[in-house]
Amino acid sequence: MELITIKKYEPEVFKRFETHINEGDFVCFASEAAEKMEFKNSNEYHKAIKSAMELCLHAGLSIENNFRQVYSCSIEGRILFDWKLSSLAYYLVCMNGETTNPKVAKMQIELLINKK
Secondary structure, three states: OOOOOOOOOOOHHHHHHHHHHHOOOEEEEHHHHHHHOOOOOHHHHHHHHHHHHHHHHHOOOOOOOOEEEEEEEOOOOOEEEEEEEEHHHHHHHHHOOOOOOHHHHHHHHHHHHHOO
């Protein structure tokens, strides 16, 4: 008598989703960093994220382990796009805002002063 085996159907997207849920290093959203640092506009926000990603890439750090695309639904029913960030990515986004932004300038100086 032959046993019937049931193979669970797991498309790659479900495997990645499960992996992302189980990873606990993502601490906040890029939009929260932008709000905390009082980024002036979406251009400053997007440039800060791009710079932070480029820094990780050139330093040999994994983009996937530090930045995760997420989507949510607004009260009005619109789909919103954001990034979930590791703690490292959070600080990189914060400090890669425009240097004309007083909060960004202060953070950069504080990081250098505390390095002594």
